[in-house]
Amino acid sequence: MTPRIAALFLLAFSLGARAGLDAPGLSKDLDACTDFYAYSNAKWLSASVIPDDRSRWGTFDILGERNSALLVEALDEARRTARFAKASPQRKAVDYYASGMDREAIERAGTKPLAALLAEIARVKDPEALAPTLARLQGAGSKAGFTLTVRPDAKDSSRYLAEIGQSGLGLPDRDSYFKDDERAKSQRVAYRAYVERIFTLLGDGAAKAAESAEQVIDLETELARASMTATERRDVDATYNKMTVEALSQRAPGFPWRSYFDAAGAKGVDPVNVAQPAYFTAFARLAAERKPAQWQAYLRFHLANDAAPTLPAAFEEAHFAFNSGVLKGTKTAPPRARHVLAFISGNYGTESMAQAVGMIFVDRAFPPEAKARSLVLVTNVKAALADRIRALDWMGEATKVAALEKLDAMAVKIGYPDRWRDFSAADIGSGPFVENWMHASQFDRARLVGLLGTPVDRSGWNMSPHIVNAFYNSRANEIIFPAGILQPPFFDAKADDAVNYGGIGMVIGHEITHGFDNNGRRFDAKGNLRDWWTAEDQARYLERAARVERQFDGFTGVDGIKVNGKLTLGENISDLGGLKIAYVALQKALEGTPRAPIDGLTPEQRFFASFAQGWRSKARPEQERIYLLTDGHALPRFRVRGTLENLPEFARAFSCDPAKTLRAESERANIW
Helix, strand or coil, rough: HHHHEEEEECCCHHHHCCCCCCHCCCCCCCCCCCCCCHHCCCCCCHCCCCCCCEEEHHHHHHHHHHHHHHHHHHHHHHHHHHHCCCHHHHHHHHHHHHHHHCCHHHHHCCCCCCHHHHHHHCCCCCCHHHHHHHHHHHHCCCCCCEEEEEECCCCEEEEEEEEEEECCCCCCCCHCCCCCCCCHHHHHHHHHHHHHHHHHHCCCCCCHHHHHHHHHHHHHHHHHHHCCCCCCCCCCCCCCCCEEEHHHHHHHCCCCCHHHHHHCCCCCCCCCHHHHHHHHHHHHHHHCCCHHHHHHHHHHHHHHHHHHHHCCCCHHHHHHHHHHHHHHCCCCCCHHHHHHHHHHHHCCCCCCCHHHHHHHHHHHHCCHHHHHHHHHHHHHHHHHHHHHHCCCCCCCCHHHHHHHHHHHCCEEEECCCCCCCCCCCCCCCCHHHHHHHHHHHHHHHHHHCCCCCCCCCCCCCCCCCCCCCCECCCCCCCCEEEHCCCCCCCCCCCCCCHHHHHHHHHHHHHHHHCCCCCHHHCCCCCCCEECCCCEEEEHHHHHHHHHHHHCCCCCCCCCHCCCCCCHHHHHHHHHHHHHHHHHHHHHHHCCCCCCCCCCEECHHHHHHHHHHHHHCCEEEEHHHHHHHCCCCCHHHHHHHHHHHCCCHHHHHHCCCCCCCCCCCCCCCCCCC
């Protein structure tokens, strides 16, 4: 281990990513029964400061920093030694990273690599020209207008289906355009200034930049008006609207949809899923009604905005100042290496070349024994849910049989893919950073549309293994645990079972329970959107889910903003079920073993403390606001409090008075 990596690992451990449980970090002078989040984390919260280059800091971020440091070390070493073979996926990842680190080359290139696309935008005079131009911009990485992706059909998971979805806004959410509180108003003022700045950097004079910014914001506001809210987008029925391209053309007239799909590489595609029909009706109307100059301004801005992190410093700094500074409260830009790595990977490891980066990570950071131990934990937690389902007093036998069938069929992916994605067609090399970004995006667009008409590949991964996250895929009925999260403090081969089950065991339980949350329960064992519940069991489930929604509606965050219980419902159900079945699995693992206290804590107490410490987190007010308004997860402190208030097992573990620690029995949400 190099001195640089060693120092970063020491930093991570000092800030909370400890192996095993941070027993010294428990505040035993506080009452565990009244505020367990503070009992578990108050010392850390008091001692920790959010780094200036972060909008939040917590367990996930600390572990992510360790993973990033390891990757940066590996990438820098590969740049020096040419370790990987030419044209290999790893070499392409290294070349992409190297182009991002070469600031002199970025400055020399300027916006010249965008010149052809900017010239095409200038030729847009009508919807017939807008359609192919938009397709090429999206293929190059721009998020203008809407998204085009390819996924298994929600109602026939054996077939791929093209899907278009709302996008193309520069503010965090559609409601950002209409909220009238002072912070929202100030963000819109700052956004206008940022849009003007981008046009100035593209060479416009002050008057022209102001005029173009007005055109962009006016068009975005109309698109936002037709967009679904964050809560509405989580409705699996409302977002499934499979139709022919001809039907789409009739429902959204004014835009040449067939020409668009042909230019996007999906020639002859039929049918498509239109995730937000009202949005596309409005989009097509605006395409026909608004003047070409307004569309040209909109497309120019979004191309430059999306490319800004790969462009000269003036673009990058303007992008950071608004998107990270104004919106999230981040004070300084991150180190260059982390900026480049984060851009290549994306927040969820889903960017075009992220898996090539993941190949380098796995080679260094994930021993085979970690995969084997993790699989044992997954097996035990799945078995615990099976026992729970069999014992449920509110579910009838027919639904139990179907639920157990689904659980048994749930596929498990741990660590990294058995077969890596083929990157041979990715044209990544020694060119400018922005050029590599466009080529990577074009590769991914071609890869996705190339799936149409082929059998669904259930072995693939949609995220890179170096990401600190986990995932349930309803359309494949599978759970995915990347190598990036299978490390301390979530998973430690040297830790006792109580700590591992409270950490990664709860994460495993959470993802498994996603298969049975308010949306996941709608999909069957094969990943098809199908009603497999009896009417009586569905009614009983919905009544219990409504309790969860009401509970979380009662929590209040920054600026007096309430948690949206409906938006966060799936995650909250999965937290409740995940922690409960992880606890059941721990009890089974402890059968016949000594239960001697460690650090003065029983196994049950260590389990709950491990769970709570996994959600250590601090966020800047601006970032917390975005989470409350747009994110499907409740804030970490509410995830701990809201879950434990429903668990008698927790009250017993700490000898709490149930009347003071738990919700009234009639209010508790006992689903899984």
